[in-house]
Amino acid sequence: MASILEESGFDPSAELKIVGTNPVKHDGLDKVMGRAKFGADAFLPGMLVGKILRSPHAHANIKSIDTSKAEALPGVKSVITAADFPEKKAGTPAGDMTRNVMAREKALYDGHPVAAVAATSEKIAKQALKLIEVDYEVLPHVIDPVEAMQPDAPILHDYLRTKGVEGAEDKQTNVTEKMVTQLGDIDAGFEEADIIVERSYDSKPMHQGYIEPQGCIADYSEDGQIEVWCCTQAPFVYRDRLSAILDIDCNKINVQQSELGGGFGGKTGFYGEPLAIMLSKKASRSVKIVLSRIEVFRGTGPVSGTSYTIKMGCKKDGTITAASAEMIFQSGPYAGSMYFNAPNAMFTRYDLKNVDITAYEVLSNRQKVASFRAPCVPQIVFGVEGVIDEMARKIEMDPIDFRLKNACEDGHTTIYGDTWGPIGFIETLKKAKECDHYKTPVKPGEGRGISTGFWFNRGGETAASLNLAPDGTVTIATGTADVAGSRISISMMAAEELGIPVDQVRVKMVDTNSLGFNRVTAGSRTTFSVGMVIVDSARKCIAELRKRAAEIWDVPEDGVIFEDGMCRPASANVGDFEPLSIADICKKTTMSHGAISGHTEMNVTGAGPGFAVNIVDVKVDENTGRTDVTRYTVVQDVGKAIHPDQVVGQIQGGAIQGVGWALNEEYIYGEDGRLQNAGFLDYRMPVASDVPMVDTIMVEVPNPAHPFGLRGVGEVPVVPTMAAVGNAIGDAIGIRPTSLPMSPPKVLDIIEQAKAEGVYKG
Amino acid sequence: MAKRSHITLSVNGDEYETLCEPDQSLVDVLRNELELTGTKEGCSTGDCGACSIRLDGDLVCSCLVLAVEAEGKEIETIEGMATSPEELHPLQSKFLEINGLQCGICTPGILIAAKALLEKNPDPTETEIRFWLAGNLCRCTGYDKIIRSVQAAAEEMRKG
Incomplete structure (x- = not known):
């Protein structure tokens, strides 16, 4: 049997019975009845409460830590510091990870853990934290990534040298890497241009903003077996990394994921888990650590802040002739921004011949960067689509026509080397142009913005099992996380392939002892990859069902076909047999x-790229600078929506996260390097009364590498969002903002500038 | 160390006796003393609404109420909204049908808050629903399907 990677069996004319419908998700009932168990919702006998002591300094040498008074407090069962963890060389992946969960030589950001305690009650644990004496030598800090690149900037790590720069071997620096990405002849490209636009942009760190703070329980048994219960997007990655930093074999660490109360990339790396394990080991009791919201903001990863310049040129007919960029990505005290996504994705969707991109990743004294939907791309597309909009205006071309003029077609070879199969970018642009929103004139006093976005979508290492019970019902074991409804989509694909009702299928996210390695749930990979693996597994079951039916009927195996959930004789010549259902067999x-x-386990390939177009209308208050989004439409190529309502939900959620990032969300640091807005009151995410409904138009250009034509849908929605809002504000007030978030004070300044320059619209 | 307080709480019609710290929040006692974990704790500062409950009928953030203050009062949590899948409240049914939940962490608080709204105002406008739920953060949905679920439940309840 050919691998599903070679022959997906995709049939555009197949009549699908389950895929494309909207059954109620199986995990929904427990969630509406308050019975679903999230990270903080489990208890073990004798469990202790773990609490973390965090550095109040953005940058400080840790001269000494005295835990003796805390250890002496009645009810305290264990206290740990970095000294309790194995030595790992600084600057290596394990060295960075272990230092981020527990500061070692230095505290490198406000909120960096320096010690942890486990006690019989939360009250005692908190008292114990106050008894730990840390002798800090406060050092100058740097948070702004541009300042961190200056020759006189405070240096975070004396060992760091910049990769990708000749002659950098003996220079101390905060720049981890310089990456250059080039295509064609950039000088010739700008020579050809009739119009050149160059603008500089910046963005601040924003937080993933999941409503569930990280929560975990660790139980270190006396014979060295470790059970971890936690909310995670990556149970297998957690296990392997715990193994790497604790020097404990993978088979001694079993991670069971809980229900996940939002992640968006922020739960792809651990925080409390290794501390709970070491506290548990020392105390001989299980330990639970649940972060507070303040700790989530101070201690877990926001995204990269950026500072960058985009320069693009086009001919009078709209053809883009050249595109260049120089970009700085801020990464906290350790590498890991995934900034390389930006050069590969920022212009990708436009057929450009001449490109020159330089990107730097820079360390700084802020929380370690963590992934967020389409890491490092949306904040750069904010600038790219701003420049494109300005070019379209200058040549007086409709913004969608301008993008259509440059849009990639099927078979395009990308800047990162992949050649695409069928893609839906042009169709999404055409649908956007035809839609009611775009055809409706902009209301007086409002502005309209257009933007587009691309995401690669991902496959990767995936293992899952599909088991037929003696009664013919189906259980599926997966090792990926369900971040918003993949279990029902996986159930639907299995039911479709097996020809049975979806209610006869249940998906369980099993522990890391029960399956081979599964890559992190991220990058819009899970429904696609697990779908591939599960359809493959279902096909193996079907082969066995046919074999057994043949044996029951005493006919050759090729005399049995499987259709609509039944084994049937392939023809009248085989014999007159009553069809056998899966349950019968x-x-x-x-x-x-x-x-x-x-x-099935495989490294899944064949993920089809995704594209989206956003149309946004905004109203900007002239007196306060406040922006209200009044209408929002997203057109997105989803390949094939397995569960359309859930796909719409992904799109709507991504759009509104982007609105938050566009208008309000940012980390604000004081002069002392401390985070000043570590709470939902001051870190303002969109609430229900801030936003309108989000209209969605799904384009379905199937990905033939998947048996049902699926493309990932989770990352694309956020990619164009801030750019579309920015272009709309520019349309409303006459000057397009270049700094994220476009908060009221900044917008007020731009309104003043527009008035002074005589370009104010409003 | 100060002695813990003995309190008697009425939760969804059931009486519970427990001990708590005088400064312990109600959400903490519900979750960690009574192990009624349907009520979620997202921020502990009254900003996210995940811990929304009813206290003598009033919609409150249970992170902003001390457990000792709830002595003798009727507490209603998500666990009391339906005792079986066959007896779901229309809001619960509509959230399932319309996909008003994704990850589900904000869902208990939003259901409790929406129920309080529909008891006060059986026919709210979209704007009224949005402002009523402005104290309940959701990061997954963008609110669209939450609002539609509440509208659909309100319509069904009006039909009776």
């Missing part, structure tokens, strides 16, 4: 032959 043969199961 399981009931008849499970005892004699053993259970029927399909198991």
Whole structure:
């Protein structure tokens, strides 16, 4: 049998019965009845409460830590510092990870853990934290990434040298890497241009903003087996990294994921888990650590702040002739921004011949960067689509026509080397142009913005099992996380392939002991990758079902076909047999032959790229600078929506996260380097009364590498958002903002500038 | 160390006796003393609404109420909204049908808050729903399907 990676079996004319419908998700009932168990919702006998002491300084040498008074407090069962963790060389992946969860030589950001305690109650644990004496030598700090690149900037790590720069071997620096990405002849490209636009932009760190703070329980048994319960997007990655920093074999660490109360990239790396393990080991009791919201803001990763310049040129007919960029990505005290996504994705969707991009990743004294939907791309597309909008205005071309003029077609070879199959970018642009929103004139006093976005979508290492029970019902074991509804989509694909009702399928996210390695749930990979693996597993079951039906009928195996959930004789010549359902065969043969199961693990390839177009209308208050989004439409190529309501939900959620990033959300640091807005009151995410409904138009250009044509849908929605809002504000007030977030004070300044320059619209 | 307080709480019609610290929040006692974890704690400062409950009928953030203050009062949490899948409140049914939840962490608080709204105002406008729920953060949905779920439940409840 050919691998599903070679032959997906995609059939555009197939009549699908389940894929494309909207069944209620199986995990929904527990969630509306308050029974679903999230990270903080579990308890073990004798469990202790773990609490973390955090550095109040953005940059400080840790001269000494005295935990003796805390240890002496009745009820305190263990106290740990970095000294309790194995030594790992600084600057290596394990060295960075262990230092981020527990500061070692230096505290490198406000909120950096320096010690932790486990006690019989939360009250005692908090008292114990106050008894820990840390002798800090406060050092000058740097948070702004441009300042961090200056020759006289405070240096975070004396060992760091910039990768990708000749002659940098003996220079101390905060720049981890310089990356250059080039295509064609950039000088010739700008020579050809009739119009050149160059603008500089910046953005601040924003937080993923999941409503569930990280929560975990660790139980270190006396024989060295470790059980971890936690909310995570990456149970296997957590296990492997815990193994790496604790020097404990993977098979001694079992991670069971809880329900996940939002992640958006922020729960791809651990924080409390290694501390809970070491506290548990020392105390011989299980330990639970649940972060407070303040700790989530101070201690877990926001995204990269950026500072960058985009320069693009086009001909009078709209053809883009050249595009260049120089970009700085701010990364906290350790590398890991995934900034390389930006050069690969920022212009990708436009067919450009001449490109020259330089990107730097720069360390700074802020929380370690963590992923967020389409890491490092949306904040750069904010600038790219701003420049494109300005070019379209200058040549007086409709903004969608301008983008259509440069849009990639099927078979495009990208700047990162992939050649695409069928893609839906042009169709999304055409649908956007035809839609009611775009055809409706902009209301007086409002502005309208257009923007587009691309995301690669991902595959990757995936293992899952599909088991037929003796009664013919189906259980599926997966090792990926369900961030918003992948379980029902996986159930639907299995049910479609097996020809049974979706209610006869249940998906369980099992622990790391139960399956081979599964890559992190991120990058819009899970429904696609697990779908591939599960359809493959279902096909293995079908082969076995046919074999057993043939045996029951005493006919050759090729005399049995499987359709609509039944084994049937392939033709009248085979014989006159009543069709056998999956349940019939399981009931008849499970005892004699053993259970029927399909198991597949593979490195899934063939993810089809995704594209979206946003149309946004805004109203800007002249007196306060406040922006209200009044209408929002997203057109997105989703390949094939397995569960359309859930796909719409992904799109709407991504759009509104982008509105928050566009208008309000930012980390604000004081002169002392401390985070000043570590709470939802001051870190203002969109609330229900801030935003309108989000209209969605799904374009379905199938990805033939997937049996049902699926493309990932989770990252693309956020990519164009801030750019579209920015272009709309520019349309409303006459000057397009260049700094994220476009908060009221900044917009007020731009209104003043527009008035002074005589370009104010409003 | 100060002695813990003995309190008697009525939660969804059931009486619970427990001990708590005098400064312990109600959400903490519900979750960690009574192990009624349907009520979620997202911020502990009254900003996210995940811990929304009813206290003698009033919609409150249970992180802003001391457990000792709830002595003798009727507490209603998500666990009391339906005792079986066959008896779901229309809001619960509509959230399932319309996909008004994604990850589900904000859902208990939003359901409790929406129920309080529909008892006061059986026919709210979209704007009224949006302002009523402005104290309940959701990061997954962008609110669209939450609002539509509440509208659909209100319509069904009006039909009776």
